[in-house]
Amino acid sequence: MEEEDAGADPYLPYDGGGDTIPLQEIPKKRGSNYVMSNGGGAPSSTTHLLDFLEEPIPGVGTYDDFHTIDWVREKCKDRERHRKINSKKKDSAWEFTKSLYDAWSGWLVVTLTGLASGALAGLIDIAADWMNDLKEGVCLSAMWLNREQCCWTSNETTFAERDKCPQWKNWAELILGQAEGPGSYIMNYFMYTYWALSFATLAVCLVKVFAPYACGSGIPEIKTILSGFIIRGYLGKWTLLIKTVTLVLAVASGLSLGKEGPLVHVACCCGNIFSYLFPKYSKNEAKKREVLSAASAAGVSVAFGAPIGGVLFSLEEVSYYFPLKTLWRSFFAALVAAFVLRSINPFGNSRLVLFYVEYHTPWYLFELIPFILLGVFGGLWGAFFIRANIAWCRRRKSTRFGKYPVLEVILVTAVTAVFAFPNPYTRQNTSELIKELFTDCGPLESSQLCQYRSQMNGSKAFNDNPNRPAGPGVYAAIWQLCLALVFKIIMTIFTFGLKVPSGLFIPSMAIGAIAGRIVGIAVEQLAYYHHDWFLFKEWCEVGADCITPGLYAMVGAAACLGGVTRMTVSLVVIVFELTGGLEYIVPLMAAVMTSKWVGDAFGRQGIYEAHIRLNGYPFLDAKEEFTHVTLASDVMRPRRSDPPLAVLTQDDLTVEELQSTINETSYNGFPVIVSKESQRLVGFALRRDITIAIENARRKQEGIMLNSRVYFTQHAPTLPADSPRPLKLRSILDMSPFTVTDHTPMEIVVDIFRKLGLRQCLVTHNGNVLGIITKKNILEHLEELKQNTEPLSEDIRP
């Protein structure tokens, strides 16, 4: 994807009427009637010539695909629209209703988005659960139930054998008629791989044929879109449909991926689609991005059951330009989505996520050491993963291998399935794995991880007995977890970037949870066997349960996710909302902070920024600080060796000259200056507008010839008597282009671009135009600086 706007895109004067008023008249005229005397942009026609261009020209004001929007222009358009509605609303009851509709449409659209996101998330959860279990067997009594539901309905099970229930048949039982033995194991193995391959193949084919944008996590693209880039169809209805279906398939296929990132994409699709119901949002790219901000909050809200975390995620990670304004609506959307999901109750526990946990024991100060170690692990994993994954994705992009996405998916799925089946911790759904790792061992817990020796003795005194030597089950589990860890680490690198919907949150969390649980059990056993050590003696009271391995799993999960995404506050709040206890925020913060610092030491980009850079999206990161000492004159075009800047003079060009200037260059816009002698800046005119204007004039105005004079001034220049009728182009001139002087430090220019959302900026020296800086120039400049001075970016700055 290449951005093509070297200069700039269609660009209209902000004030429809203002530019037809002679400068001298302004103070008088404006002073008498400050507010809306012109009734919203209709030209206050004191015009003396046929100003055909003052009617809106169709197509002007929209953007081409893969172009950057101009936030300032969009916001002006919206205020203009608002003024128009406001001025009309007292005219009639109908207009008043329309203004009410307009005022409420913001709330309506986020409500609808929240409803749809919650419903889709519930649907995806249920479908993925069912299909995931389909790999292992079916429910005989009711095909449409997953294993858990199947076993619930058959009342014959006790807690002890929750996993076994007569209604649920695995494939070996169904096909071979026997549940045990090597033959049935192989049969199950085969069926598992078969289903996994079918799901994955179906998913990748659907994506390839119907909606190529449905692949990946979508967050890098959404970040780019929210920063003001246009990618048509990326949030369309086909993408939504295919992404929803293939997300279920991809999750069910057992690949090392999650549904959380794609859920944000799905929610944004909903937001985008609903925004088409409301002209306020569909016709304004800046306003539409407000809806998308809210939608991404709703997406995280349903992904993790964390409405506040979702809002902070949208604020910290995704949104670019106006976070505060949308805060309240984002919060509302996130809540609506969470409540819809809870009404659907996909997990049957009236919780929003599978891995909601409650711990009952506090943590002790000395535990910060292992927590910080987990943070270091998370940071290292994040840095390693980003480098490895980016290297692999770059290889995929640059070699022939990338041309066979279906084959690649099948291959990865096959490897995943073959290696995953033998190990119970990789065979099961990743969410369930995380749940099991997070959960503390209680008296009712039957998992292998909780087979401590005292518990195996069958006493019910579990909670009273702090002596918990690990039993053989725990040791076996640790080995299996170690294998699962290596497996997940390798597979995730190759999976993220496949042409199927794939989120990174769940695999990252799983890796962290495995590492955390292992560390937790190790510390627990250390505390048991060496309870007379200074540390344990000081903190662990005798007779009290001291170490909670589940908490370590949670901290590890947060650390790994932090290492990969470099999220901070939102991540802590999301995990905080999973546990609901203020108590565990400090361990989480310690781990997440460590992980971010360790990760940043190896490169400051998170995985999303790295993918944005890999794909070359025009994204000007708001978090990255510009630390160099270059000036605007170093970045502007034309450079020293280039031909001089293509400019237009305000009143002495002919139509022919103008056309040849346009045809000889590829710039999208041209500064207009006073005259060849005096390069003082008058305004900025866009290629597209000029072309349209000339064509329109030729069709509609008589007497416009090739040697007609073109003028951008208020009054026609004095011409010889025999010259043809002149062409007035003042109405397409942007009279308020942004300018900086050539001495302005680039850090200020970058700041202006980020904060105001500019597309281009003119560079002047003593009032004369010297050159132009576009967003693309800045990105190129940043890239150049980065390559020249890589070591500099690794300075210590927490």
Added chain:
Amino acid sequence: MEEEDAGADPYLPYDGGGDTIPLQEIPKKRGSNYVMSNGGGAPSSTTHLLDFLEEPIPGVGTYDDFHTIDWVREKCKDRERHRKINSKKKDSAWEFTKSLYDAWSGWLVVTLTGLASGALAGLIDIAADWMNDLKEGVCLSAMWLNREQCCWTSNETTFAERDKCPQWKNWAELILGQAEGPGSYIMNYFMYTYWALSFATLAVCLVKVFAPYACGSGIPEIKTILSGFIIRGYLGKWTLLIKTVTLVLAVASGLSLGKEGPLVHVACCCGNIFSYLFPKYSKNEAKKREVLSAASAAGVSVAFGAPIGGVLFSLEEVSYYFPLKTLWRSFFAALVAAFVLRSINPFGNSRLVLFYVEYHTPWYLFELIPFILLGVFGGLWGAFFIRANIAWCRRRKSTRFGKYPVLEVILVTAVTAVFAFPNPYTRQNTSELIKELFTDCGPLESSQLCQYRSQMNGSKAFNDNPNRPAGPGVYAAIWQLCLALVFKIIMTIFTFGLKVPSGLFIPSMAIGAIAGRIVGIAVEQLAYYHHDWFLFKEWCEVGADCITPGLYAMVGAAACLGGVTRMTVSLVVIVFELTGGLEYIVPLMAAVMTSKWVGDAFGRQGIYEAHIRLNGYPFLDAKEEFTHVTLASDVMRPRRSDPPLAVLTQDDLTVEELQSTINETSYNGFPVIVSKESQRLVGFALRRDITIAIENARRKQEGIMLNSRVYFTQHAPTLPADSPRPLKLRSILDMSPFTVTDHTPMEIVVDIFRKLGLRQCLVTHNGNVLGIITKKNILEHLEELKQNTEPLSEDIRP
């Protein structure tokens, strides 16, 4: 307080070395060594004249009191400093240590701020509690214990008579020797009033004598300071000390005020004081404001025990300019503060606030009707309060009455004490009142509010019995609550704005909680007596407890607080953190949203913005939208009737002419133009810099006379042979002033000012300077527009 900067303040060229390089050399020179070849701002002395001014002049770069800071300049200064440290850090171990210290100072300062805020909050809580109880009596066995602690230590009490314990003596018992009877009642009444008056008088005298800035809530001023205004001493150590002491006194005096707002001020004082330990923050006004943002989060965190709510409060309500950057540190500060407070455990329940609640029953959909009604009440109360309070404060400012602040405080305290004592709900501490109103009636609750008839019968079946007809205690309580409501409403209007520290959160919440509890009990009784009504039949199951009056109190409190402050997300999150249940967010949101809309219908300003406007602080509200169609040329100075803009020419002024221009005008800065004939903009020079430069030159450079030529250009102009030595002022010229064209719509100009934090902006037309726009001009313009078009601002825009 009047801002005096018509033009602008000291302002240095951003790049110390850049401006001595001739323009033609830039691309070559810069292209070869992009990064820091100049080693951080030291001029790359290719200078051919004695450029004495290139040494930093002491005093330049600081601000006067009551002036606005220039964010862009401050940020450039910080980056410069950072580059300098970075370039030096490889020189020696000491420099490396310094760079590490610099990198970590941000974390250190927020940690210290968090620690101090938490400790002070704990101290204030404990002291205020003790002094509050002192009004009614003392603990004989240990003077330093408050009533609750006193009764705890005496082991003789049971739950039923928690309020009565032998160690605690009220004043009548101590002085008259009898606890009951009219005489002792009058004695207690007298002592209550006596202590209240003593506390309040002491508080107001301390404030008046030692730290006049310690009065009020401080939030309007902190908002103004964070938006970039300088008020020296407002966050100083005296203010901190006096505010802490007088806050305790004011709360204990029983006035209708809270400690939450002032706690934010106290935390900001801590942040400001600690920032002086770190040159990174003490020498840079913009960086200091990052610390203050974090400090205000810590303040709310300890005020409400809501760290996340605190961060969102800082983001939504207080901070102005760079919320995202400080998010993570604010969060950290808030957490540290919360943990310190919890370690101090001022309330003895290991909670951060007195009124932490847990509800056990869900809410039903039909309850949204009373919740929304509470929202309407909150909005009406907010609008009414803001108008009444502002009217009263304006009266105080404008009439002679304001000259006697001590008398006013004594009067208000006397009235408060006299009317508060007879009613138990106004006599007690407002926080305790809120706690009692929030708490649901459980079997152990002995309060009058829980004297339902079934409970009075003495059965333990309370929880199983949904039939709860109100007993006489409840009816009596309702009457008393109604009186308390009226009392609080009236007193709060007169209290907020007194010359003592006074927060508004607690009184507002109390008013809402009283109204909510009354509505809750009404709905409860309605459900009891009309349990066959459609609504109740549908939702309230038989045998289940259906209505929770405590929840109504909480919703009412949120609604009233929302009406007064117009906070949204942060308010909901703060109250959510009080209850810890996601469940009750929807009622809260419904009420807060309704309250905001109802309040906004009567005027869009919250109480803090209203006070900012009343005091005339130069605060450019980031939330308020600019909806008018004026252009930059309508706002700029000079206006049509004014004398022409005072400009300097770049190379044909003499020192004498320059001095007379400066002396004849009062502007703080002057645009520098090419020549009288061609008004093209070259740069911007500040009055203060010019004055300093001329004085310095006279002292240090020989041959500078009154008729010396002054030049701002790179090279000296050619002069007649006999002319005196010219004076070069290029180094004080800002070569990159911000400019807009005269056609730029004001909405864009306002946006630029807000987002970039400018102080002034030059207006050009075709490259020529026309005028200047300062922040003050914009504020005046907004005020003008508001007065001309008041009805417009009340449009329907939720």
